[in-house]
Amino acid sequence: MSERPIAGAPRPYRFPSFEHQRLDNGLGVWLVPLPHRELVSIHLLTDAGAASEDEAHAGLAGLTAQLLVTGTRRLDASAFAETTERLGIEVGSESSWDSARAGFTALGSKLDDGLELLAEMLRTPRLDPGEFDRLKSERLNDILQARADPGRLADESFLREVFADDVPYGRLSAGRPETVEALTVEDAAAFHAGHYAPNVTDIIIAGAITPEVARAAIERHLGDWGGTAPTHRTIEPVQRGGRRIVLVDRPGSVQSELRVGHLGINRHDPRYFPAIVMAALLGGVFGSRLNLRLREELGYTYSARASFDPRRAIGPFIASAAVQTEVSVDAIRQLLGQLERIRDSQPEEAELAEVRNFLIGVFPLRFETTSGIASAIEPLAVYDQPHDWWQRYRARLETVGGSDVHRVARELVRPDEALILVVGDASVLRAELEAADMGPVDVVSAA
Amino acid sequence: MRAKAPLLLVASLTITAGPARAAPDTPAAPLTRTDATKPAVLTAPPLKLDVRRTELPNGLRVVLSVDHTSPTIAVDVMYDVGARSEERGHSGFAHLFEHMMFQGSANVEKGQHFSLVQAAGGTLNASTWLDRTNYFETLPGHELELALWLEADRMASLLPAMTQEKLDNQRDVVKNERRWSVDNQPYGSWDEKMQALVYPAGHPYHHSTIGSMEDLSAASLEDVQEFFATWYAPNNAVLTVAGDFEADEALTMIERHFGRIPANASLPPSPDLTIDPLLGEEVRETVADQVPLPRIYLAHRIPVFGTDAFDALDVAADVLGAGRASRLYASLVREQQVAQDASVFVFPIVGGASMFALWVTARPGVSTETLEAATLAELDRLATDGPTDADLERVNNLHAAHVAGMLERVSERADRLSMYTCLFDQPERINEEASRWGAVDSDRVTDALRASLLPENRVTLTYVPAEAAS
Numbered sequence: 050m051s052e053r054p055i056a057g058a059p060r061p062y063r064f065p066s067f068e069h070q071r072l073d074n075g076l077g078v079w080l081v082p083l084p085h086r087e088l089v090s091i092h093l094l095t096d097a098g099a100a101s102e103d104e105a106h107a108g109l110a111g112l113t114a115q116l117l118v119t120g121t122r123r124l125d126a127s128a129f130a131e132t133t134e135r136l137g138i139e140v141g142s143e144s145s146w147d148s149a150r151a152g153f154t155a156l157g158s159k160l161d162d163g164l165e166l167l168a169e170m171l172r173t174p175r176l177d178p179g180e181f182d183r184l185k186s187e188r189l190n191d192i193l194q195a196r197a198d199p200g201r202l203a204d205e206s207f208l209r210e211v212f213a214d215d216v217p218y219g220r221l222s223a224g225r226p227e228t229v230e231a232l233t234v235e236d237a238a239a240f241h242a243g244h245y246a247p248n249v250t251d252i253i254i255a256g257a258i259t260p261e262v263a264r265a266a267i268e269r270h271l272g273d274w275g276g277t278a279p280t281h282r283t284i285e286p287v288q289r290g291g292r293r294i295v296l297v298d299r300p301g302s303v304q305s306e307l308r309v310g311h312l313g314i315n316r317h318d319p320r321y322f323p324a325i326v327m328a329a330l331l332g333g334v335f336g337s338r339l340n341l342r343l344r345e346e347l348g349y350t351y352s353a354r355a356s357f358d359p360r361r362a363i364g365p366f367i368a369s370a371a372v373q374t375e376v377s378v379d380a381i382r383q384l385l386g387q388l389e390r391i392r393d394s395q396p397e398e399a400e401l402a403e404v405r406n407f408l409i410g411v412f413p414l415r416f417e418t419t420s421g422i423a424s425a426i427e428p429l430a431v432y433d434q435p436h437d438w439w440q441r442y443r444a445r446l447e448t449v450g451g452s453d454v455h456r457v458a459r460e461l462v463r464p465d466e467a468l469i470l471v472v473g474d475a476s477v478l479r480a481e482l483e484a485a486d487m488g489p490v491d492v493v494s495a496a
Numbered sequence: 497m498r499a500k501a502p503l504l505l506v507a508s509l510t511i512t513a514g515p516a517r518a519a520p521d522t523p524a525a526p527l528t529r530t531d532a533t534k535p536a537v538l539t540a541p542p543l544k545l546d547v548r549r550t551e552l553p554n555g556l557r558v559v560l561s562v563d564h565t566s567p568t569i570a571v572d573v574m575y576d577v578g579a580r581s582e583e584r585g586h587s588g589f590a591h592l593f594e595h596m597m598f599q600g601s602a603n604v605e606k607g608q609h610f611s612l613v614q615a616a617g618g619t620l621n622a623s624t625w626l627d628r629t630n631y632f633e634t635l636p637g638h639e640l641e642l643a644l645w646l647e648a649d650r651m652a653s654l655l656p657a658m659t660q661e662k663l664d665n666q667r668d669v670v671k672n673e674r675r676w677s678v679d680n681q682p683y684g685s686w687d688e689k690m691q692a693l694v695y696p697a698g699h700p701y702h703h704s705t706i707g708s709m710e711d712l713s714a715a716s717l718e719d720v721q722e723f724f725a726t727w728y729a730p731n732n733a734v735l736t737v738a739g740d741f742e743a744d745e746a747l748t749m750i751e752r753h754f755g756r757i758p759a760n761a762s763l764p765p766s767p768d769l770t771i772d773p774l775l776g777e778e779v780r781e782t783v784a785d786q787v788p789l790p791r792i793y794l795a796h797r798i799p800v801f802g803t804d805a806f807d808a809l810d811v812a813a814d815v816l817g818a819g820r821a822s823r824l825y826a827s828l829v830r831e832q833q834v835a836q837d838a839s840v841f842v843f844p845i846v847g848g849a850s851m852f853a854l855w856v857t858a859r860p861g862v863s864t865e866t867l868e869a870a871t872l873a874e875l876d877r878l879a880t881d882g883p884t885d886a887d888l889e890r891v892n893n894l895h896a897a898h899v900a901g902m903l904e905r906v907s908e909r910a911d912r913l914s915m916y917t918c919l920f921d922q923p924e925r926i927n928e929e930a931s932r933w934g935a936v937d938s939d940r941v942t943d944a945l946r947a948s949l950l951p952e953n954r955v956t957l958t959y960v961p962a963e964a965a966s
Contacts, residue, residue, distance in 0.1 A: 060637050088901060187836055199680055406615045
């Protein structure tokens with residue numbers, strides 16, 4: 050009775066088949082028919098993310114993406130919201146470093162109406178000055194709010210401190226207050242005119258569709274969209290300095306938000322698979338080394354984790370935890386100790402197998418929803434990953450062995466070069482951090 | 497591991513599944529489209545999610561819901577115990593106990609619960625709320641029995657694995673969870689304060705699920721033993737399995753693993769949750785916090801989750817707060833530009849009285865008086881004129897799409913089935929919520945708002961920047 054049961058036979062699972070084509074105007078079309086679903090998800094991706102703006106206009110891509118959902122030439126902000134939402138459609142839009150995204154999930158019967166509105170929004174946005182000013186001040190307020198939140202403050206501060214001065218990644222893709230403040234609706238109109246075009250846009254539709262009906266709807270609403278736009282600029286990340294501690298003073302904090310890391314990998318790094326297995330083992334699952342040590346053994350934190358943030362160019366590698374103030378210095382030591390440990394020796398096969406099996410087995414859970422499936426197509430469209438990416442994904446994980454994990458850990462985890470960023474109460478932490486001999490300490494005030 | 501998730505549990509439920517869920521995503525088959533016309537008001541087709549209910553001789557309620565769309569299953573064990581069951585001086589204990597349920601049992605080592613599920617390609621977690629506590633695993637379908645075995649082992653034999661060291665460790669973890677989510681978080685204390693103001697001292701809902709540091713410090717190993725012996729019994733639990741499995745096979749496994757666990761013959765009754773339906777006076781509190789922008793929270797006592805009035809207020813919450821065409825967003829955020837954001841929700845509380853709550857964050861330079869007046873004006877307008885047909889069409893269609901999206905996830909189906917069984921003993925309510933929502937008309941909304949959104953039934957909690965306050 051108490052014997053652990055033997056698993057049954059695994060059911061086969063394949064990532065759903067999809068089709069890809071390019072319209073005459075250059076628009077990339079990706080269709081994933083899931084005939085037994087009742088929902089449809091549409092994701093539109095344009096190469097108009099923060100990598101497409103210049104630093105003087107940092108934040109413009111994000112504001113432009115947000116501005117799109119505030120109406121079209123035909124429908125003002127109120128009418129556009131009313132019309133879409135009465136169809137049960139909540140249109141979202143945002144931008145990251147590598148793309149601007151807009152889309153929704155709705156009942157399949159709403160595909161044509163929804164796509165018509167989405168296309169109208171993309172092609173003839175209203176770009177209303179009043180709405181622009183409102184969104185701009187909301188964005189500035191949100192930056193203020195983020196700096197009051199210790200976790201978000203730590204995230205933003207880490208980027209600022211880990212990248213060298215002239216690297217765009219040293220800020221949030223949403224921009225800095227100084228640059229956002231200076232943006233105008235004319236900037237947004239120029240950005241839209243210059244960067245939103247079919248040759249740099251992909252549409253992904255997953256769910257309750259037939260390819261014929263979806264293709265016809267796309268042709269109808271986006272087939273005669275014209276124009277061309279340039280692609281993004283090239284970003285060349287460089288790290289600022291070597292191992293050091295930056296303490297962002299937040300008086301009265303009962304916890305310290307820790308971010309320990311350095312530069313990581315880009316999307317096309319050949320070490321991608323061993324790197325994600327290594328990061329999962331170190332800090333990507335509940336039973337990871339960081340979480341077991343800092344949480345389940347020491348009780349220092351509710352959660353400790355580590356991950357890469359691969360972008361088109363090299364993004365950061367960060368180990369993080371929020372720990373009670375009194376144990377901050379030892380918690381940093383413990384984090385660094387785990388970074389050393391994963392470099393020092395190859396993981397035991399049992400530990401590695403657990404993590405690998407998790408990543409392989411959890412695969413279908415990621416694709417339960419139509420929006421999850423549409424999201425899975427995004428890296429194929431944005432990063433030109435091969436079309437058999439998901440077909441080969443699990444097999445590629447299976448080949449990752451202990452020596453691969455050890456090798457990439459030695460290459461990609463570099464505690465000697467790590468930035469140690471702490472958001473916490475400097476009056477309690479400063480002296481102890483300076484005495485800890487873990488690197489030079491800079492104390493800065495929370496902006 | 498979550499101490500609370502009110503926002504995740506707030507929306508009431510519809511289901512639009514049924515035969516459409518019967519086949520896997522691959523291989524593909526052609527879809528017949530017959531809906532060429534576009535109805536002005538879309539009502540999601542009231543098809544039925546498969547729901548089978550049975551009960552073992554030891555009182556364990558079992559709900560099975562088969563659906564082969566995705567090759568995954570979810571197991572959700574919900575116990576009819578929560579923060580409301582905590583005695584004075586033991587706030588936070590139900591949640592701390594939930595953490596202890598992951599520290600091993602007679603045949604499972606510390607950490608092994610996680611490692612076995614993860615190695616099988618699954619995810620797992622738990623949540624504690626005022627009225628119930630649940631534990632859940634999502635796994636590839638062929639690993640169903642692993643989840644059942646793990647859940648049965650801790651239901652049957654948690655105590656042999658409990659040690660002082662494990663309790664001390666998880667106490668520290670939970671204290672850090674509290675620091676992270678409440679004490680070191682801007683506005684983080686709002687729901688704790690709100691509960692304390694809406695429910696009087698001594699009422700089981702007066703204190704928060706996460707509990708106080710003092711009470712967490714006081715929790716002992718004897719408390720763990722007593723809590724387990726009192727509440728963690730099959731006749732106080734619901735077991736739901738949802739997803740890609742065969743019902744007969746699952747039932748055999750369930751009988752094998754859970755059938756031997758004895759019932760608790762002296763299960764105590766639920767605590768008395770009786771409370772006046774209205775507060776009886778206006779309550780106000782101002783909190784100085786490390787926040788850049790003031791924020792106002794309002795809450796009212798309302799009829800409990802499961803009543804017709806609650807449904808009407810759930811619809812009202814969406815008319816006011818869901819989407820960019822909602823009343824508060826349109827008026828306060830877009831037109832008057834007095835608010836940075838607005839959020840409205842009802843709490844799914846089943847005893848005594850529930851809560852209708854909202855928050856609005858002030859734009860810089862806008863006084864809290866101005867913001868509060870503008871917010872109350874919108875509440876009054878809705879209570880006076882009621883929602884329009886367009887409002888109802890909008891929220892019904894948004895709700896249908898939202899719920900269909902949630903129920904694509906096998907874990908969400910299992911969670912909701914457990915909840916309806918645990919709280920109402922009616923798992924099939926998952927198939928009735930669309931019609932319950934659709935049946936709400938303008939008059940029911942105005943009646944419910946007029947009965948509850950009275951000044952003498954309102955708590956106003958205002959957060960202001962600490963520098964401004966001092």
